[in-house]
Amino acid sequence: MPTGHSRDYLHLRAAGTSLVLDCAGDRLPRVVHWGADLGDQDGTGLAGLADLATASAARQMTNTLDLPVPLSLLPEQSAGWLGTPGLTGHRDGADFSAAFAVRSIRALRTPDLPQAHQLTVDAVDEHARLGLVLEIELTASGLVRQRATLTNRATGERPYTLDGLLLALPVPAHATELLDLTGRHLRERSPQRHEFTLGTHLRENRRGRTGTDATLLDLAGERGFGFRTGEVWGVHVAWSGNHRTLAERTPAGVSLLGGGETLLPGEVLLAEGESYTSPWLVGSYGRGLDELAGRFHQHLRARTHHPRRPRPVTLNTWEAVYFQQDIDTLKSLADAAAEVGAERFVLDDGWFRGRRHDRAGLGDWYVDETVWPGGLGPLVDHVRSLELEFGLWVEPEMVNPDSDLARAHPEWILATGGRLPPESRQQQVLDLGHAGAYEYLLERLDALVGEYDIDYLKWDHNRDLVEAGHSPTGAPGVHTQTAAAYRLLDELRARHPGLEIESCSSGGGRVDLGILERTDRVWTSDCIDALERQRIQCWTGLLLPPELLGAHVGSPVSHTTGRAHTLDFRAGTALFGHFGIEWDLTAAGPGERARLAEWVAAYKELRPLLHTGTVVHGDHPDPALRVHGVVAADRSHALYALVQTATSVMSPAGIVRLPGLDPDARYQVRPRRPGDLPEGPRRSDPLWWERPEGVTLTGRMLEVSGVRAPTLFPERLVLVEARRL
Secondary structure (H helix, E strand, C coil): CCCCECCCEEEEEECCEEEEEECCCCCCCEEEEEEECCCCCCCCCHHHHHHHHHHHCCCCCCCCCCCCCCCECCCCHHHCCCCCCCEEEEECCECCCCCCEEEEEEEEECCCCCCCEEEEEEEEECCCCEEEEEEEEECCCCCEEEEEEEEECCCCCCCEEEEEECEEEEECCCCCEEEEEEEECCEEEEEEEEECCCEEEEEEECCCCCCCCCCCCEEEECCCCCCCCCEEEEEEEECCCCEEEEEEECCCCCEEEEEEEECCCCCEEECCCCEEECCEEEEEEEECHHHHHHHHHHHHHCCCCCCCCCCCCEEECHHHHCCCCCHHHHHHHHHHHHHHCCCEEEECCCCECCCCCCCCCCCCCCECCCCCCCCCHHHHHHHHHCCCEEEEEECCCEECCCCHHHHHCHHHECCCCCCCCCCECCEEEECCCCHHHHHHHHHHHHHHHHHHCCCEEEECCCCCCCCCEECCCCEECHHHHHHHHHHHHHHHHHHCCCCEEEECECCECCCCCCHHHCCCEEECCCCCCHHHHHHHHHHHCCCCCHHHEEEEECCCECCCCCCECCHHHHHHHHCCCEEEECCCHHHCCHHHHHHHHHHHHHHHHHHHHHCCCEEEECCCCCCCEEEEEEECCCCCEEEEEEEECCCCCCCCCCEECCCCCCCCCEEEEEECCCCCCCCCCHHHCCHHHHCCCCEEEEHHHHHHCCEECCCCCCCEEEEEEEEEC
16 A cells, blocks of 8 residues: 555655645545655654645635635536536536546555555446546656546436546646647647746647647746756646647646547547546656656656667668669668668658559558569568568558549548548548458558568558548547557557557657557657757657657758758767668768768667666756766766757857766766767867866766866767766
């Protein structure tokens, strides 16, 4: 059982986080405290938790309800809550407001994770004939996870129409600033900060996928919080379809973060005995964004299915050849990939029937005999002869109107009836709610993976869902589509246990913890421009650790922005993710290939650190200079990147602090090859940079005082390594 428990109060503790729940009476549990660890309460007894609840309780103000209005995990208007309700729905206009009474609470401490606590609350509203099960968990990494299952308990009556189910977590009054993320294709995860004012700040997604403008996390924190400073709280909805998150502050002094699935009208109708389970709402607390993000990283790495083997250096063919596929060109590209040290070769779009451009062929998942008269076998055999794994691009959930599949089964296209939705990328969406469409995709993918013993699928999803109706009724189908996509991925993985899958959705359009339960990495963005990637990878890293972030070395001139970057800047940026290459290496000169091979070798040497360590950021005051890195779990080793994103007002370069090390240990700090040579005016390099042995400083010195950075031209970086003595 959790520390300090009774029927009235529960204190859950793990990894520096406390969650105190007030379970007194028969109303749904209320959060008394979520945040920094309150310590062991056994000495004060349960009276201490009761006093904590009393100490935070407010008196009633004038012209308000006569009784206190609690904020439960599922906010209820029946309890007097007049903010955003947790449950919205009705039974033909009746039973629109629920008042759940708790029947039982079961608390569990798991033996294999003694610090991970789980709580199950069983409640019922006899008048509205609804049942509710709340699951609350404090994970070993300090994440708070909760979800709800609603059941229609009415017998022989009309169904219950569920319009929405939202779960909430309170945040304290000193969380006065909000940060969330927005963006677009090629510019995902762009931060925006603003004051946490009275009212509701709602981020609602109706795109049918996580979305390129998805907030990823809704964050509230102390004014000016950074990566290393200030208390901060955040929530994430672990769902790949329509969803919403909100930050709400009421005149009564209550502040909360909440989220759940966004349901289209009539999308969930619960007949007698039927249930709906919400996505997990996952909350994280930290002193600074690094600690908050670290809880997500630790949780993901603790999963039994988290990718454990070294992340292979991947060459993807897309920006090298696009649709111009022929076996000789691709063999030469595979040869060049093997030469620089790649370990996986992925054949991107263009291999299937009719796919000479992006306007036709989607849905016809058969190898195009006109391009590949012998099938993919000769290419696969050549790739494997080079000791490379073989991967293949697919986009199963989409269909081109110009395809044999769409002509044979127009009823398999998501539409409201009587008209097709507007096209996007000359595509429509295949309705996985149709059993025939689902079985067709499963058969085709199963056959392809089995025939060629495919190691890896790059699973794309290149358009938003608009007017996503299920034929022939036209009923909304986004929820069903999302659940069916999950089932398809699960079944394919069950049939092929060694198969790895990448979540790609116009790049970074499907990045969430729901899809990550079924995939092994995300394609972080279709933009490989290293300057853009510095920002995109940084903010995606609030949720995902580096090994799950696909990061490739692109061509010298970016295909999406036209910027030209040095190889060291491109490779040094890709180093802090799942490293890969998306560049026509057959056009690269011998010097470029040799230098790329150095970076590949460095990645292979460093990936045990990069993919298990703690991600840190330096909070540097100069916006033109970024400092980020990874520190080993035992703090014996660290790698930092000093990144000059633009020209700086300060000259020479300023002091940078290197965080995350053991404050009392001594470290040898020096430049790290191959990112050790600043490209710029060498006369202003700091003195320590030119010493072969570097400098020896304590972890406290490095975090408090720091070291002087070399002067860099804009859009350049260098690497600094620290090893404990």
